[in-house]
Amino acid sequence: MRVTITVPEETSAGFVVASDREPGDLAAMIRQRLPSPLAAAVAGRLGTPRLVFADHPADSSPWDLSEVSGADEDDAERARLAKRHIGVTCVMPVGDLPSGPHLARATAKAIAESLRGVLVDLATGRTLPAARLNRLDDFVLADDWLGTVLPPYRDSGRCTAGEDDIDGCNCVALRTRGLRRFGLPELEITDVACPHDLAALNILRTTAQRLLPLGRHPGEHVLPGELMLTSADFSTFWGNRDPMWDDGPIGVRLAEVTPGRLGIRAPASFPGTLNEWLWDELPPVLHELLTCEPDRATPPG
Template sequence: MPDTISITVPAKTTTCFVVATEREPGDARLAMRHRLAEPFAAAVSERLGTSRLAVTSYPADGSPWDLAAATAAEEADTESEARVRKAVHHIGVTALLPVSDQPFGAQVARAVARALAGAVAGVVVDLHTAQILPQTPGEKPHFALADDWLGVSLPPEEGHCSNGDDSINGCSCVEFTTRGLRRFGLPELQMSGVACPHDLAALNIMRTTAQRLMPIAQLPGQQILSPFLPLASDDLAAFWGVKESLWTDGPLPVRLTSLGPRLLGVGPPPTFQGTLNEWLWDELPPVMYELLGCITDPVPS
């Protein structure tokens, strides 16, 4: 195993959202501006029409964006999926951003997409995660990866195996691969061979690892990583945008492996002698098996 892992954070990254609508866009940009709140309104005035914030519109049958694989972030939201399929217009919001402008620049682009969707009764598709975003009144001013920036989630219940074996190593059905980290210049993460009973614990490991790597997104150029990454309680808390401590024990070490130019594997450290699923069962803080979500801390006014 190499002593280090080398990744390259590009100087600029592109983020793109597409509004799918059945209405004629008309002067949607003007209507969009009235729906924007600070701090995004001022930023849009400075950026709109530049490479840092471009808005373009196409008939759906001539669109450069293929939304056929877009799925709702919330499983029960089949209505939004149907609206994407029936859309007759696509409005794209694209931003080419220096890493120093992340994640705020991506928030500005998504705020514009949400405002456009409100103006034309459309739905927003995040091209990086291939997810249809939940409909909300506007973009939150604070940033948290948990706010639909990371496209990794539990598999559907019907995706679980039916062999009835709930033992620690009963199966290896689940594979997690993140989507969305590349917009911040980071490689995506993958964990495979997870047994169905451990899927939530593995998901929380992926979330925590993604958050741990986020500071590197501010450093363009070649970055040298240790293959051993200590995950702390603060990392999982920051993923959810909360300040409370989520476990009291020390850091949880994980091992990173290079699986490709833009993909890192996540697994147990080499000091653990058992299987991946034994590690997930034996070594993780209990919160990893319990935490489905957190209420974001309010931002002081």
């Protein structure tokens, strides 16, 4: 059964720098902090909807950061308690993807670095780690754009299923937060047994990468009944050029869960359960690879 997705004419992205410092001249700060090619690209967008700044005291801010989370709990706590919120937002035609969100986030990173603040991704509700300021052509989806993290293994000790039981539980549900800024529906995979959580996450990542190029083209897109995920899709997600598995493509089914969200299912031809498919049919690398450093100078995928 086919699924139709509709890519809008324009989309938006937003980030907040939570800080205790007054921001001062933001435009000058950006020029000083960003590498020259990024600074030039940002300068051409300032004063247009493609790049807008806003500074608010936290107690009158339009952004509620009280539920912000992140890998570094100290950063999350700093964001929740900060005295000022500096917003960086962009509204852009989808043809400007992924450059628009990439430039907005690089700008917000520069502000956070200058103010010693904490950068918060509004789409995911998570803090972003300090990182180098990327080149314009250095976008990779793996760079904290999906907002999806693994839950505590074995459901924080509440799961009592046996380690070797392929279908022993259905504790894990993984959902993206952040694909909408690329003009795409969010994705989810649910009813996953704890031992297969990483494989499920990598299927989610690879599916997101497979769909990403559609976000540049507004209008309706009819997806085939079975979407074929390739080794190149998984490599591109990480920003790598070399294949990451040797076998052929993996077929997945997509189903509309709610407007704006698609669920990932095992292929219709597979006779077993989702967990049996995750265990039996996937390349080993999808069970093993949690993170990976990108190759440099990789073009946008």
